[in-house]
Amino acid sequence: MTEKFESLLSPEAEEDDFQKKFSERLDEICLEIPEIEKTRSIIEKGMKLIDEEFGLFPELLDKPHSLYLMAIAQRYGNLENSSDINANQDNYVAEKEFIFDATALIANKKSRLYEKYANLINSESGVDEEKRGLVYDEFTNMEATNELKNAIKDGLLDDVKKRLGIVDAADEDPFEVRVLNIGNSHIMRGLEPYETNELMTAPYDDPVRQEYSEKYRKYVEYDDNLRKNAKQFQDELDIRGDIASAWKTNIKGITTIVLPLPIVEKLLHYKERCTVDYTESDYSKDKAILEHEYIHSQGGVNLDDDTCLGIAGEELRAELFSGKKQGYGDVKSLDLLMQMISATNISSEMEATKRGGTADGLFEYLANRVGLQRALEFGLTPPSNYPNEEDTPLLFGINKYLGGLDGLVSRLYNDAINNGRADAIDDNFDLMAKSIVGPSSSKNGASFFYSKMKNIDKMPFGAELFRRKFAALGADY
Secondary structure: OOHHHHHHOOOOOOHHHHHHHHHHHHHHHOOOOHHHHHOHHHHHHHHHHHHHHHOEOHHHOOHHHHHHHHHHHHHHHHHHHOOOOOOOHHHHHHHHHHHHHHHHHHHOOOEOOHHHHHHHHOOOOOOOHHHHHHHHHHHEOHHHHHHHHHHHHOOOOHHHHHHHOOOOHHHOOOOEEEEEOOOOHHHHOOOOOOOOHHHHHOOOOOHHHHHHHHHHHHHHHHHHHHHHHHHHHHHHHOOOOOOOOOEEEEEOOEEEEEEEHHHHHHHHHHHHHOOOOOOHHHHHHHHHHHHHHHHHHOOEOOOEOOOOEOHHHHHHHHHHHOOOOOOOHHHHHHHHHHHHHHOOOHHHHHHOOHHHOEHHHHHHHHHHHHOHHHHHHHHHOOOOOOOOOOOOHHHHHHHHHHOHHHHHHHHHHHHHHHOOOHHHHHHHHHHHHHHHHOOOOOHHHHHHHHHHHHHHOOOHHHHHHHHHHHHHOOOOO
16 A cells, blocks of 8 residues: 555545545546546546445555446446436436445445444344353363464465465464364264275174274264354354364454364374375375465455455465365356456466455456456455345345456456457467367367366356357367
């Protein structure tokens, strides 16, 4: 953040200073994003209308939030300038509702309308911070936590730190780790006793089989206790869904990486405690779980943790620097498709930037590559496994309106075609399809790629672009 931006952030500022400070933001950002300069009058009109409705606070205007607000104000200004409002009243109402929902998310608590939108932004669980901290304390395994801390001091995360460009303590944001006495079947995989064919055919009184039976009994007891703990943990915190393999949260004001005990058992003792079918590849995937969450603890390209704005980029950043070994296939597919459609390479941009960049840096990069509106839509669209209508109704509604990340791909494609990139796009997909099909015209490779992108990653528009090429090459899909 520049000194000029810092000097403008005044906690004592009066609310009616918002328009003045927004104009000052425009002065600076116009130099960085030409589209803002070209459409400044439209943005100013839209921002005035939004501010009249929401009563935005000047403290909102740090650089990343300002960029989001400029894009949403441009959208509102264009909507109100549209000549066919009356002819398409339903579309007008839907677009205006989207604009207001997006503004509520961007403004969050820095708006006079926050109370109106609070439960729509992030439904409260009813558990206050003090109790939340006590629940985490209750389920924390201090021995395993200290062991993990020592492993990190001894270099467990050194590889990912190097990839992020973190070379010393001054580069690193403070964080803690916690290991919880919880688990489920997915998290336990690799720790269960391995039953060989020899064991299955051995007599029940065989000492080896008896030893296995005792190991299995202890494993079942261990598994049951962790499952019961997980249910109690979720009940006390009013959490729904499956226990994650790891997550980042704030506990008593401290950024904390949380891992269930079985993950740490495998990370620190896999050679002694894991079964023979737990491979080096399995270990690298479990290590990537910890690395993924560590990356989340170090900077980020998302706007606010509790609104999930910019989370698609943040999950891509975490996956990129942890080796792309976990999920978020739709975000990875989006990254690939953007390269092919719009010559926009988010991964390369992140790799060229310390710690993968910042929220405003990524927004600015996208705005100058694919336009202000597509940059906004990228920031407003979470991965497919994020939106939950019950917990985050506003985000869920926005995601539905935009058609998810696949909807963004379709609009990027139409933009690129309108900008004369049809031949370049065709060449890109042709080359990629040939590399997937391969010289032997393997049908399996094309079929798996297409099915994964369409059904698992939930990117049917992008998958269809490949299907056409696969069909032309004579491969199944």
